[in-house]
Amino acid sequence: MKEDFLHYIWQHQYFDKTDLQTEEGETITVLRPGHRNSDAGPDFLDARLQIGEVEWNGPVEIHLRASDWLRHQHQTDKKYDQVILHVVYTADKNIERTNGSLIPALALAPRIDLxxxxxxxxxxxxxxxxxxxxxxxxxxxxxxxxxxxxxxxxxxxxxxxxxxxxxxxxxLGADWEATAYHTLAAGFGFKKNTEPLARLAKALPLSVVRRHRHEARQLEALVFGQAGFLAETEATAADEYVQELRREYEFLRHKYQLAAAALPAHEWNFLRLRPANFPTVRLAQLVAVLHARPVLFSPLLTAPDVRTLEHFFSAPVPTYWRGHYQPGRPGKVPALGRSSLHLLVANVAVPLRVAYARYVGQPELIESAVALLEHLxxxxxxxxxxxxxxxxxxxxxxxxxxxxxxxxxxxxxxxxxxxxxxxxxxxxxxxxx
Incomplete structure (x- = not known):
C-alpha cells in the first residue's frame, strides 16, 4: 500500500466514522477534511475538526505508519507543529510536536473496508x-x-x-516569431532528434536565418554547418555540393561568430531510424520551410484548416536532398509524408496556438486549436x-x-x-x- 491511497481515503472520507476516536480516546468529528497541499508541508491544509470538546482548524498529516513522522524528519520541522491530526494506517508510535505536546492520531486500518x-x-x-x-x-x-x-x-x-x-x-524576450522558429525546429526532430534540433535553433539565431533566408545555398550552409554535418570525410571529399556549402559556412561562421555554438555530428541520432527519418533529411525539410516561408508565426496561428497547415510544412526540399540521405551518400529520398505533416500540426501549430491564446486571454482560440486534432x-x-x-x-x-x-x-x-x-x-x- 502507498501513502497516496490514504490521501485518497481521507480526501473522500471513505472509512467507517462510527464512534471515531483518537488513539487517546477523544471523540473526533470531521467537519471539513481540508484540501490537498501540493507544496512543502503537511498533506492537507485548512481542515476543520472537533476533537473532544474543542474545534480545531489547521493541517492534517498522513502516513502509513505513525513512525514515518520521524523517518521523514518532521520532528525537527516547525511547519508541522501546526498539525491538528495525524492520520495513519497503523499507529505504531506516539508523535510529539517540537515543544513536546502530543499530536492526536487516528488509525484507519480497522476502519477501511477490506x-x-x-x-x-x-x-x-x-x-x-x-x-x-x-x-x-x-x-x-x-x-x-x-x-x-x-x-x-x-x-x-x-x-x-x-x-x-x-x-x-x-x-526569447516575448518574441512570437522567434518562438515559432524554435518550436518549428524542435518539431522537425520527430522525437528522436527533438533535443539536438532545439539546440540547433539556439546555435543558429533567427536573426542570422532572416538575413540569408533568400539565398538557398547560404541557408543550407548555415543549417548543416551548425549541425556539424559539413566536416570533410571520405564520402564527401569529392562531393561538390558539400564542398560549396563548406566554403559558404566557413565564411558565415566567422562573420557571425557561430563556431562555439555549433553541434558535433555525433550528437544526432541515426540508430533505429529509417533513412527517410535521418536527421540530415529532416534538416533539409526544415531548410525548405525556412527558405519558402518569409513569416512563420502568423501563418501557423491563422491557418484556417489542416490542409493549409500541411501546405505550410510542405515546402520543396533542396535538389541535393532529394537524392541524398546523408552528405556524400546518394539515395532517393521520399517527400515529407502525410503522417509527418500531421505530427507537425499536432506538435508545432497546436501548442503555439494554445500558448498564444493563453497569453492574449482568448480561450476560444484554445478550442479551435484542439479542434485541429479532431480533423487529423x-x-x-x-x-x-x-x-x-x-x-x-x-x-x-x-x-x-x-x-x-x-x-x-x-x-x-x-x-x-x-x-x-x-x-x-x-x-x-x-x-x-
Missing part, C-alpha cells in the same frame, strides 16, 4: 508488465467516464506542450492498439493524443487514484459507516 483495500491492490499494485492495470475491470466503468478521462488527459498533454512554448516565449486521422501504434482492444474510442488524432497521454501520465506510473477511471472502479467497492 474490499476497498483489495480493489486498490488489484488495480495499482500489479506487475509492472501490465500496461493497462484496469483492463479486466473496465466493464464496471461507463463509457462516458472513459471518454471524459481521455479528453482530460488530452487537454493536460496540450497544456504541457503549451507550457513549454510559453517558457520558450519568455526566454488517428495514429496507430502498440499503445493505442492496447486501448482500442479494450473498447476505447479511437477515431482521430485527438483520441490518439489523449490515449497516449493517459498511458504516460496515469497508466504506466499507476496513478489510478488521480484517474477518473480508476476512482470509479474503487467507488464500486466503497462501504463506509
Amino acid at each position: 474490499a476497498l483495500v483489495h480493489a486498490y491492490v488489484n488495480l495499482v499494485e500489479q506487475e509492472s508488465a501490465t500496461l493497462l492495470p484496469c483492463a479486466v475491470l473496465l466493464p464496471q466503468v461507463p463509457m462516458i467516464t472513459r471518454t471524459m478521462m481521455v479528453e482530460r488527459a488530452l487537454l493536460e498533454r496540450v497544456e504541457q506542450k503549451a507550457d513549454a512554448v510559453a517558457a520558450l516565449h519568455e526566454q 486521422p488517428a495514429e496507430h501504434n502498440h499503445l493505442t492498439e492496447l486501448y482500442e482492444a479494450v473498447g476505447f474510442t479511437h477515431q482521430s488524432a485527438a483520441d490518439s493524443q489523449g490515449l497516449l497521454a493517459l498511458s504516460r501520465a496515469y497508466c504506466q506510473s499507476r496513478q489510478c487514484l488521480r484517474c477518473s477511471i480508476g476512482t470509479r472502479i474503487l467507488q464500486q467497492n466503497v462501504v463506509v459507516g
Whole structure:
C-alpha cells in the first residue's frame, strides 16, 4: 500500500466514522477534511475538526505508519507543529510536536473496508508488465467516464506542450516569431532528434536565418554547418555540393561568430531510424520551410484548416536532398509524408496556438486549436492498439493524443487514484459507516 491511497481515503472520507476516536480516546468529528497541499508541508491544509470538546482548524498529516513522522524528519520541522491530526494506517508510535505536546492520531486500518483495500491492490499494485492495470475491470466503468478521462488527459498533454512554448516565449524576450522558429525546429526532430534540433535553433539565431533566408545555398550552409554535418570525410571529399556549402559556412561562421555554438555530428541520432527519418533529411525539410516561408508565426496561428497547415510544412526540399540521405551518400529520398505533416500540426501549430491564446486571454482560440486534432486521422501504434482492444474510442488524432497521454501520465506510473477511471472502479467497492 502507498501513502497516496490514504490521501485518497481521507480526501473522500471513505472509512467507517462510527464512534471515531483518537488513539487517546477523544471523540473526533470531521467537519471539513481540508484540501490537498501540493507544496512543502503537511498533506492537507485548512481542515476543520472537533476533537473532544474543542474545534480545531489547521493541517492534517498522513502516513502509513505513525513512525514515518520521524523517518521523514518532521520532528525537527516547525511547519508541522501546526498539525491538528495525524492520520495513519497503523499507529505504531506516539508523535510529539517540537515543544513536546502530543499530536492526536487516528488509525484507519480497522476502519477501511477490506474490499476497498483489495480493489486498490488489484488495480495499482500489479506487475509492472501490465500496461493497462484496469483492463479486466473496465466493464464496471461507463463509457462516458472513459471518454471524459481521455479528453482530460488530452487537454493536460496540450497544456504541457503549451507550457513549454510559453517558457520558450519568455526566454526569447516575448518574441512570437522567434518562438515559432524554435518550436518549428524542435518539431522537425520527430522525437528522436527533438533535443539536438532545439539546440540547433539556439546555435543558429533567427536573426542570422532572416538575413540569408533568400539565398538557398547560404541557408543550407548555415543549417548543416551548425549541425556539424559539413566536416570533410571520405564520402564527401569529392562531393561538390558539400564542398560549396563548406566554403559558404566557413565564411558565415566567422562573420557571425557561430563556431562555439555549433553541434558535433555525433550528437544526432541515426540508430533505429529509417533513412527517410535521418536527421540530415529532416534538416533539409526544415531548410525548405525556412527558405519558402518569409513569416512563420502568423501563418501557423491563422491557418484556417489542416490542409493549409500541411501546405505550410510542405515546402520543396533542396535538389541535393532529394537524392541524398546523408552528405556524400546518394539515395532517393521520399517527400515529407502525410503522417509527418500531421505530427507537425499536432506538435508545432497546436501548442503555439494554445500558448498564444493563453497569453492574449482568448480561450476560444484554445478550442479551435484542439479542434485541429479532431480533423487529423488517428495514429496507430502498440499503445493505442492496447486501448482500442479494450473498447476505447479511437477515431482521430485527438483520441490518439489523449490515449497516449493517459498511458504516460496515469497508466504506466499507476496513478489510478488521480484517474477518473480508476476512482470509479474503487467507488464500486466503497462501504463506509
